[in-house]
Amino acid sequence: MPDPAADGPDPGKGRRGRPAQSRAATEQLLVDAAVDLLRERGVLDGMNLREIADLADVHRALVYHYFGSRQELLRAAAKREIARPRDEVPGEADMDTAEWLTTSLGASLRYREAIRLIVLLVLDHDRTVRTLTTRRATMGRLDPEPAVDDPAALYAVYASMSYGFGLLSERFADELGIEPEDLEHRFLDVASRMFAAVATDTP
Template structure:
């Protein structure tokens, strides 16, 4: 019986641009999770991990900064904060929410820190700044914040607090000899004190006067 001709291999379906970009972002996030944000991934490594021709990754993302910004956007879009709004909360509750969010998304924050250290001029830490400004105006109008409160500076300094804490907390816990859970509990308590101090209305001139001797 004559040999049957070998069946031709099935053609692999070409991925769409959207599918290719998604695969590349998944590969980048996998490498960052595996090797750490400071390991220094390259576009060629990401393309190889995704099974994509390395020329395509340059076509889609251009450089490593663009790829990392896109990966950050992917994490934000798929996170709980991206799925629901926290803008209806008060100033204090919004900042508490962001601290919790930061502790749950340290990989994202490390990627942002990597871009900051790399001097990326296009990184945005506050992509919804207009909504932030609107919320701060509402806080002042409702009395949540004093009328003369520097809302943007409050926003910036509380952000610096939760971003820095989330990135360095493991090292801090090790040096202080504390379990992470205990450090987090104590850090949240201090953070609440900071927030209470920010929303407290300033004292009047009479309240600032020192008490008379003997009182």
């Protein structure tokens, strides 16, 4: 199979032969372009590396030179989004289980780009991407809790809600005729009551 970069421009040069930026800066441009296309088109539009390179104004050969495949580029984008610092929640340590899960669920919805990227990679049969990105922190909180009968199943429910609503909330709001922010507020209210039903430490 021919190397897509073999006959392409010098990786040390940018488009139209101008000096290229550093590898890290170029990779960042490509990751940003991939996320922008994902945001604009959704997870199944079939974005390709040429479009990503063109949007980033980077030689197409560099996409293959640095990442090798669309999956590798999307994996890098997902890793970046997952690694974004999470906002600290005041009073988190004093929350009961239901309140903590609800607060954490609401916070997870601020990382919709990570959700979309992970779903896209799963649909692309990437067996290396982690879907339970907060497993250590969440299970560390739930496992010692005598108030939760089945921490693993509860976490799976929590993660399913995060992925499902994070991916489809705008479509849900449109079909239900509800403003997205109002639906999110109501979604979290119902989630709170569901969590309270399985957490006996909730007042």
